[in-house]
Amino acid sequence: MNCFARTLARLAGTRPSRLASVSMLSVLVGLIFATPSGAVVKTVGETTVGLQPRSEAVAAPSAGFSNNEGNAVVHGASVYAVYWDPGAWFHHEWVANVDGFLQDLGASSGEPNTIFAALGQYRDRSNAPATDQFVYKGSYSDTAPYPEEKCTDPEPLELGQLTCLTDAQVREQLQSFIAVHGTEKGMHAIYYVLTPPGVAVCLDEASTHCSDYSLTEEELEEGVRKSASYDNSFCSYHGAINPDKATEGDGNTILYATVPWSAGYEGHPWDFWAGKSMAGQAYDCQDGGYYPSEGSTKHEHAKELGKVEREHYEQATPEEKEKELAARKLEGPHIEEPNQDPEVKEEGDFASGLSDVLINQIAVEQANIVTDPMLTSWQTGTGLEATDECRDSFGSFVAPSAIEGGVTANPQTEAGTLSNVVMNGHHYYINNVLNLGEPHSAQCVGGVALVPRFTSPNPVNSGELVDFDGMESTVGEAKGVVFGAGGVPSTTYATFDWSFGDGSEVKGYAPGAPICEEPWLSPCAASAFHAYQYGGEYTVTLTITDVAGNVARVSHTVTVDGPPPPSPSSSGPGVAASAGPGKSTASTNVPTPVASAQILSRSVRSAAHKGLVVGYAVNEQVAGRFEVLLGRSQAQSLRIGGAAAAGLPAGTPAQVVIAKAILVTTKGGHSTIDIRFSKALAAKLAKAHKLTLMVRLIVKSAASSNPAAATAVLNRVTLPH
Numbered sequence: 081m082n083c084f085a086r087t088l089a090r091l092a093g094t095r096p097s098r099l100a101s102v103s104m105l106s107v108l109v110g111l112i113f114a115t116p117s118g119a120v121v122k123t124v125g126e127t128t129v130g131l132q133p134r135s136e137a138v139a140a141p142s143a144g145f146s147n148n149e150g151n152a153v154v155h156g157a158s159v160y161a162v163y164w165d166p167g168a169w170f171h172h173e174w175v176a177n178v179d180g181f182l183q184d185l186g187a188s189s190g191e192p193n194t195i196f197a198a199l200g201q202y203r204d205r206s207n208a209p210a211t212d213q214f215v216y217k218g219s220y221s222d223t224a225p226y227p228e229e230k231c232t233d234p235e236p237l238e239l240g241q242l243t244c245l246t247d248a249q250v251r252e253q254l255q256s257f258i259a260v261h262g263t264e265k266g267m268h269a270i271y272y273v274l275t276p277p278g279v280a281v282c283l284d285e286a287s288t289h290c291s292d293y294s295l296t297e298e299e300l301e302e303g304v305r306k307s308a309s310y311d312n313s314f315c316s317y318h319g320a321i322n323p324d325k326a327t328e329g330d331g332n333t334i335l336y337a338t339v340p341w342s343a344g345y346e347g348h349p350w351d352f353w354a355g356k357s358m359a360g361q362a363y364d365c366q367d368g369g370y371y372p373s374e375g376s377t378k379h380e381h382a383k384e385l386g387k388v389e390r391e392h393y394e395q396a397t398p399e400e401k402e403k404e405l406a407a408r409k410l411e412g413p414h415i416e417e418p419n420q421d422p423e424v425k426e427e428g429d430f431a432s433g434l435s436d437v438l439i440n441q442i443a444v445e446q447a448n449i450v451t452d453p454m455l456t457s458w459q460t461g462t463g464l465e466a467t468d469e470c471r472d473s474f475g476s477f478v479a480p481s482a483i484e485g486g487v488t489a490n491p492q493t494e495a496g497t498l499s500n501v502v503m504n505g506h507h508y509y510i511n512n513v514l515n516l517g518e519p520h521s522a523q524c525v526g527g528v529a530l531v532p533r534f535t536s537p538n539p540v541n542s543g544e545l546v547d548f549d550g551m552e553s554t555v556g557e558a559k560g561v562v563f564g565a566g567g568v569p570s571t572t573y574a575t576f577d578w579s580f581g582d583g584s585e586v587k588g589y590a591p592g593a594p595i596c597e598e599p600w601l602s603p604c605a606a607s608a609f610h611a612y613q614y615g616g617e618y619t620v621t622l623t624i625t626d627v628a629g630n631v632a633r634v635s636h637t638v639t640v641d642g643p644p645p646p647s648p649s650s651s652g653p654g655v656a657a658s659a660g661p662g663k664s665t666a667s668t669n670v671p672t673p674v675a676s677a678q679i680l681s682r683s684v685r686s687a688a689h690k691g692l693v694v695g696y697a698v699n700e701q702v703a704g705r706f707e708v709l710l711g712r713s714q715a716q717s718l719r720i721g722g723a724a725a726a727g728l729p730a731g732t733p734a735q736v737v738i739a740k741a742i743l744v745t746t747k748g749g750h751s752t753i754d755i756r757f758s759k760a761l762a763a764k765l766a767k768a769h770k771l772t773l774m775v776r777l778i779v780k781s782a783a784s785s786n787p788a789a790a791t792a793v794l795n796r797v798t799l800p801h
Contacts, residue, residue, distance in 0.1 A: 120463035135368030150205030200628030315365035347430030369413025470524035529556030542642025543729020560627030581618030615642035704779030
């Protein structure tokens with residue numbers, strides 16, 4: 081006997097009347113505007129869980145979201161689903177949809193278009209990111225009988241309650257399941273325990289916090305939800321079974337989430353026998369009954385009735401009133417089922433898409449578990465987790481047009497078809513996650529924005545200094561948190577890495593990073609100057625790595641007009657730039673080193689009094705020198721003398737050398753150097769309203785005795801006073 085047949089066999093009496101007076105219209109609209117309590121990491125008795133309560137209009141994301149102690153996040157996850165369902169009350173269609181989502185979760189790991197791509201910005205003291213890589217290990221229908229009831233369902237189904245389970249009973253059964261079947265434990269395994277319709281779950285035996293809730297007759301009449309039962313109800317929760325009481329978890333820890341039936345009964349025969357509070361309220365566990373394009377600022381609601389329309393309704397027959405109420409209900413708040421089927425399926429009803437509500441709960445718990453597994457990591461001071469501050473946010477700032485489907489509810493399913501993410505070719509409707517790295521106001525994201533862009537300069541002549549501007553790029557995860565020695569948090573930023581195709585590279589932080597304002601080990605490199613010594617075609621590649629560890633790159637070809645690199649036999653003495661990656665212009669085959677240099681000082685005053693700060697990078701052990709160059713015309717106006725700089729690229733204005741510094745390294749790497757000026761020279765430089773300086777770095781591999789096997793790089797900057 082299938083589920084539908086079993087349902088019919090249990091139904092008794094006459095189908096309840098769906099007729100209502102006009103006062104029911106106010107209930108349909110009034111229930112939308114309730115405001116339950118906030119989502120928090122909550123302790124009830126001896127149980128502490130990350131609770132996902134029913135929906136509310138959550139305030140703007142809090143600036144207090146942090147993990148100052150660097151407590152554990154999940155670095156890799158195997159995912160299991162356990163359907164505790166001895167009576168086989170789950171539609172096989174629901175099981176197939178949920179299992180399919182978990183499989184898609186694994187198949188789409190690392191893709192930028194889901195909320196999970198943003199999780200890498202959440203780290204712990206190890207500085208390893210929270211994972212967005214998931215492995216679906218399969219699902220299991222657990223037929224172990226339910227234990228004796230120790231809690232009371234606040235609103236049982238009118239056709240007969242199946243049972244009520246406490247969190248302690250869920251934990252006990254999960255531990256037994258793992259022991260019997262030998263599945264894995266530890267901080268890399270996540271279990272989802274799902275219970276079917278008619279099975280309530282409560283955190284305590286007193287039934288103060290349950291997956292169901294009740295409303296008084298007064299609340300129903302006034303169209304409000306203000307009872308403690310409603311405020312304390314939840315859609316799902318996650319916790320940790322920690323027998324060893326390990327602060328960071330250990331090999332015996334079991335990470336789990338409980339997902340009771342929170343999808344309502346629209347399109348299901350039980351819709352007519354569900355409790356007075358529960359029927360039609362599943363949107364509380366999905367998008368809260370808000371227009372997705374408006375976030376949590378505008379509710380779905382039926383069109384207001386005018387005087388004539390109300391009079392017409394009051395004079396209508398019971399059948400006409402029922403039809404009118406049914407139509408208005410479709411205009412009000414309702415769930416979204418991107419996987420619904422408006423045709424009658426194998427179970428004989430229209431309820432196959434109800435599993436989409438459960439799928440959203442699993443996605444929410446997955447994000448919260450990997451960022452706050454032991455309930456001590458990434459939270460606000462009030463316990464809000466990574467998805468809580470973005471409750472009811474489904475829009476995508478990565479791709480604003482990503483929301484597909486229709487918001488209008490289907491008469492059979494009483495659900496819309498909206499989706500905001502495609503995973504492995506399938507559509508889902510998933511709540512957004514808080515983004516620490518977004519530098520602007522859009523802090524709730526449905527994916528990661530990372531699009532590197534730059535435009536190649538043209539025409540380019542050999543010896544000419546040209547600029548490559550990566551500020552055309554989109555980097556959503558530009559700022560994040562990194563933990564230093566002792567677990568002290570500090571801010572880190574996305575990095576830009578330029579490869580100019582001639583063996584030269586520049587790597588540094590994204591613009592706007594405060595570390596770019598002062599001397600730092602790595603330069604700011606969203607924009608970078610470069611000069612090619614020889615003509616030819618070069619492939620320039622920009623690689624951006626955001627703070628979540630996502631990487632994207634783009635390449636363009638640059639054509640340089642000028643003499644070709646000299647052949648090995650024609651190379652003469654003097655300094656030569658690299659003729660290409662790993663190639664030498666010298667008469668031997670000793671590779672020239674790869675080097676870069678960039679002036680980091682931000683003002684004339686700073687350079688004059690503290691020295692010119694130059695960041696540099698080399699790929700091997702080198703020896704060489706820095707030269708600070710000043711245009712001859714400006715040097716003359718400041719009464720500064722110096723030797724003429726020789727060997728500059730063609731077209732470079734005449735320069736004089738005003739300072740030098742020696743560079744000797746023991747290995748490749750990057751660092752900074754302060755090039756100090758004499759007191760007299762500093763006084764003259766300080767008089768300049770602005771100063772255009774060049775720094776030339778000339779280095780030779782320590783492994784080569786050939787003076788031609790050297791690299792010279794130039795960097796130019798104009799400093800304000």
